[in-house]
Structure formats: structure tokens, C-alpha cells
Amino acid sequence: MSTHSTVYIAGLGIISAIGNNVAEHLDAFKNERAGMAGITIIDTIHKGKLPVAEVKLSNEQLISLTGLTEHNSRTALLSLAAAREAVADAAIPGLDELRVGLVSANTVGGMDRSEDFFVEFIADNSKGKLKNVYDHECGSITEIVADKLGITDFITTISTACSSSANAIFYGARLIKNDIADVVIAGGADSLTKFTLNGFNTLMILDEGFCKPFDENRKGLNLGEGAGYIVLVSDKVAETLSTPPYCTLSGYNNSNDAFHQTASSPDGTGSYMAMQGALKMSGLKPSDINYINLHGTGTPNNDSAEGTAVKRVFDPHYPPMSSTKSFTGHTLGASGGIEAVFSALAIRHKIIYPNLRFQTRMNELPFAPVTRYLTGKPVKHVMSNSFGFGGNCTSLIFSEV
Amino acid sequence: MITNRYITVSCKIATGVVHKDMKSVFANPQTSLPDFLLSVYQYFAFSYPKFYKMDNLSKLGWLASEVLLKDAGLKFDPAQVAVVLANANSSLDNDLKYVKTIAEGASPSVFVYTLPNIVIGEICIRNNFKGEHAFFIQDKFDENFIFQQVNYLLDQQLASACICGWVDVLGDNYKASLFLVEDKQADNAVVFSTENMAKIFNSIN
Numbered sequence: 001m002s003t004h005s006t007v008y009i010a011g012l013g014i015i016s017a018i019g020n021n022v023a024e025h026l027d028a029f030k031n032e033r034a035g036m037a038g039i040t041i042i043d044t045i046h047k048g049k050l051p052v053a054e055v056k057l058s059n060e061q062l063i064s065l066t067g068l069t070e071h072n073s074r075t076a077l078l079s080l081a082a083a084r085e086a087v088a089d090a091a092i093p094g095l096d097e098l099r100v101g102l103v104s105a106n107t108v109g110g111m112d113r114s115e116d117f118f119v120e121f122i123a124d125n126s127k128g129k130l131k132n133v134y135d136h137e138c139g140s141i142t143e144i145v146a147d148k149l150g151i152t153d154f155i156t157t158i159s160t161a162c163s164s165s166a167n168a169i170f171y172g173a174r175l176i177k178n179d180i181a182d183v184v185i186a187g188g189a190d191s192l193t194k195f196t197l198n199g200f201n202t203l204m205i206l207d208e209g210f211c212k213p214f215d216e217n218r219k220g221l222n223l224g225e226g227a228g229y230i231v232l233v234s235d236k237v238a239e240t241l242s243t244p245p246y247c248t249l250s251g252y253n254n255s256n257d258a259f260h261q262t263a264s265s266p267d268g269t270g271s272y273m274a275m276q277g278a279l280k281m282s283g284l285k286p287s288d289i290n291y292i293n294l295h296g297t298g299t300p301n302n303d304s305a306e307g308t309a310v311k312r313v314f315d316p317h318y319p320p321m322s323s324t325k326s327f328t329g330h331t332l333g334a335s336g337g338i339e340a341v342f343s344a345l346a347i348r349h350k351i352i353y354p355n356l357r358f359q360t361r362m363n364e365l366p367f368a369p370v371t372r373y374l375t376g377k378p379v380k381h382v383m384s385n386s387f388g389f390g391g392n393c394t395s396l397i398f399s400e401v
Numbered sequence: 402m403i404t405n406r407y408i409t410v411s412c413k414i415a416t417g418v419v420h421k422d423m424k425s426v427f428a429n430p431q432t433s434l435p436d437f438l439l440s441v442y443q444y445f446a447f448s449y450p451k452f453y454k455m456d457n458l459s460k461l462g463w464l465a466s467e468v469l470l471k472d473a474g475l476k477f478d479p480a481q482v483a484v485v486l487a488n489a490n491s492s493l494d495n496d497l498k499y500v501k502t503i504a505e506g507a508s509p510s511v512f513v514y515t516l517p518n519i520v521i522g523e524i525c526i527r528n529n530f531k532g533e534h535a536f537f538i539q540d541k542f543d544e545n546f547i548f549q550q551v552n553y554l555l556d557q558q559l560a561s562a563c564i565c566g567w568v569d570v571l572g573d574n575y576k577a578s579l580f581l582v583e584d585k586q587a588d589n590a591v592v593f594s595t596e597n598m599a600k601i602f603n604s605i606n
Binding site for chain 1: 507508509522525531
């Protein structure tokens, strides 16, 4: 079996509260335009109370954009919109002749439609449209998207909470490195649901205002929704591209905190091991990293644990860093994919994203995030962190070609 | 199937009695489940403050695993120890408690136990186990199914040892029956087979 040492990123696709494609995201960052607002689309008792970062398209608009049907989950609609943009962006010559995989992550599956079903069903067990529960499983979302994109060679779904799509990305890279696939569309999607909104509300980690990641006075996260995919290709495929690839995936690591169901260990053991492991694989030193896209949810626990781990890895030379969740909210299973797209764009366009609403440095940390949109400085290596419930911690490193 | 696999130790907790290798090692019948679980913890002089935060399912499974591993002298790399458990009532015992808290403000500390596989997490955190793990929900203890799952993990060399069995709680009804499966012989070991699992699971004393 032959192996490929380098995995390139050839295409990007994204949809979130700040835009429906890559160009709209770049514009939102440049203009420091955040996506969170009062609830307008999702039907919930928290309307008017909790802010969320909704994709600004209704299900009807997403259906006409994607060509899916009205019983498909919003998760599938978002997933297809972004995955299709990524495939078009990569513009791989002779794609039909290559072994193509889809590794897609999500955490809610078709829960939004199941919630519609449940209301009627609970009132009368003979009622409720079964079509609405058909795509309940996380894997169904991937299958719908693979079907629409004509992908049949390799399809799988990863669901490991908030690190889901970061794990999907390095799983895709491993498929290419081991010569199982030539091209892998990897990332993830999640839509807002009552299930997640109520669950996070129960954990008392939602901010009733707009989130303030890495701020001393942070009060919690804002939930978001969206999808982000990158197209990974082997060195052989990269040589055939008409435009140069965005970057390479030079390092990755998944480590577990083994501490608590929903909280990180105070010293960020899992995050520390993930960052160290990714650096080791890439052969880079901490001082080589030009930008960290933090997990930075805005909860007291995450930012404190992640900050402590960043300090252990990078002290005393801290690269610029920020949490783009201050724009997109926390998109859960989509966040690793969305932030991988941001990492690749940071390298391509030499930009560093601002951490919005930051005011006060955390007492226990000797560093603060970047607060202004920066451009023009070389961005050669980007670290992207995604840390999930269950202690599931993943760091990815993207490098200039 | 020809294997050299053994149940090197077993632990069963049911009806107010703790059995190790089918011998009673502690009994405190006619007590409520929470009181009984606390009495087991105290009798064996375990010291693990997190025990007090756990739901009944995790307490039961955790206690059974502690008794199981107490003198087992497990020499394997913790990363190579797998855990395969099953039960009939998922986390329903705690789910019902959680629903009751919603009226006066849903409790985060109760909410985090509303999944059955959390008991596996508690056992793994305690022992630094990082091997494969799975939790299945089935009507009743299915020794054939567990046998197949454990052999798969060991045959494929995905694990060097496996803790497997049953941990179930709903109200006052509860039962835990755990087996440590290894490739080596031991003093009280019996061959790892469906018959031996069923015999231990169903034994009265």
C-alpha cells in the first residue's frame, strides 16, 4: 500500500450566521459584523430572551438553494449548501475518475424535524408525520448530502460533540495518507434545535447577552448554526489543480481530558495534549504558529481551561489569537469545519480575525486576544482548536504551501 | 470457539448483597438503594469524593468495578482495557429525577447523568482506561451478545482485557454483574463462556 505524506486543502465551503458563502464571510470579518441576534427562525420558548446566531435563510429559502425537500432536516440543508460550495471551489479536474469520500460530522442529526413530529405524536399516538423522523440519525444527514453530490466511494459520519468536524477533517486526511481516497470532503454541519438550546440552557452556560470569549467578565456562549467543509486532496491530485491549494493540513491530534461529562479539567490537560501532539506531528515549534483560532466558547470553564493550556504550550511568546465564535456563535458539530475554513482563509488572505466585544483580560492569563481585523502580515501556520464534551479535544494545524 | 480466555474475577451486586467470585463479601439487605450503595462504599473504605455526585446507576456500576478490580492486579496498559456494558433501563432512573427538577429549575448536576454510558466514563476516569467502550440497551442480559462483542475486541487486538456485563437501576430494582475477561489464568478463574456468564449472572447466593 502506498502512502501520501502531504494532504492539501483545495476547496472551501461555508454557511453561518455571518454569511451564506466564503465571500460573505470575508466581508463580515472585514466589517466586524457579528451574526448573533434575537431569535427569529427557530420556534422556542426562549424567543426574546436568549440571543442565538441563526443562518439568515428560512428553511424554504434553503430548500430552493439546495434542491432538497421540505421534510429534510435543516442540518442537511446547511450541510449540502456548504459542501457543494467546497466541491465547486476545488474545481478538481476529472473528479469522476477519482476515489472521493465524504466525512461529515454533526451532533443533532434531524432533531429539528423530530421535534416537529413529537408535538403531534405526544398529543395523539396515531398522529405525526413519519417522514419527519426518517432522517433523525446523524448518519442520515451525511447520506443525503453524499447522494446529492454523487459521492459513493467512502461515506462516514463522526459525532464527538464540539470537536466532531475537526475529527472528521483529520479522519479524511488519514484516508488520503493511507491511499484509501484521493479526495475527501470533510467538515460538518449543525442546525439550531430545541434539544440543544434547552440542553445548554440547563447546563447554565448560555450568555443572555452577546458572548465575550476570553474576557474576564464572560458569562457563557451563544449557540449558532451552520456548516463548514474543506476539500482535502492527495499530492497527486494537488498537482492537477488549476489554482494553487490554500494550504496543507500539517498536524492534528485528538486527546481526552478524562475529567467530567461536560467540563474541561481546570489545567486543560486534554487541550494541552492536543496542541502538543499536533505541533509534534507538524514538526513545528510553538513560536512557528502565527495565529491560533481558539475554541473560545465564552464559558467560564472552557476559556479558563483552554487559556491555561495555551499558556503551558506557548509561554512566553504568544501568537495572535482570537475566537471567531464571537461572530458565528458556537456551531457545535459544525464549528471545527467552519473554523478550518477560517484557518485556510487566514493563510490565503494574510488576515487575523478580531475577537469581538473583548474588554478585560482574564486575571489568570498573561495574554489577551486580538481585537481588531489585521491584514498584511504573513500567516504561515495556523492552529485551530476544537474541544468537546466528554473531554474530546482536537487541535489541527494548517500550513502555507 | 477455542480460546484461552478466562473470567479472572466477577462481581455481582443485587438484593442487598455483594458477591465476588460467587461468594458473598458484604450484605446489607432491607435497605433503600441509596443507603445500601453508601454502605458498600463505606464497608470497603473506598475514598473517592466524586462518588457522592454520581447518580445511582453510576454508583452501582462504579462500586461493582471497584470490588472487581480491588485485588485483580491488572497489569495491562490502561489504554488497552475495554468496557462493554448493557442494561434494560438506560438512564431512566436518573432521567425521571431530572424531569422532576425542571419545575423548580433544571439541575445541571442531575442533567449530566441523563445518559447510560456515563457509568462507563466514571469507571474509565477512575482507572485511566482509554480502550474501546460501548453501552447497549437490551431487554435482558444477553450473554451471547456480550460474548461476541468481547471476543471481537480481543480477537482484533483492540484490547488486552475487557470489563463486561450488566448494570441496571430503576427505582428499587437494581442489579450489577461484571466480569473481568483476560487471556491469563488466575486462582479463581473460570473459562470465559456464555454458560459461565449466565451461571454467575443467575446465581442466587
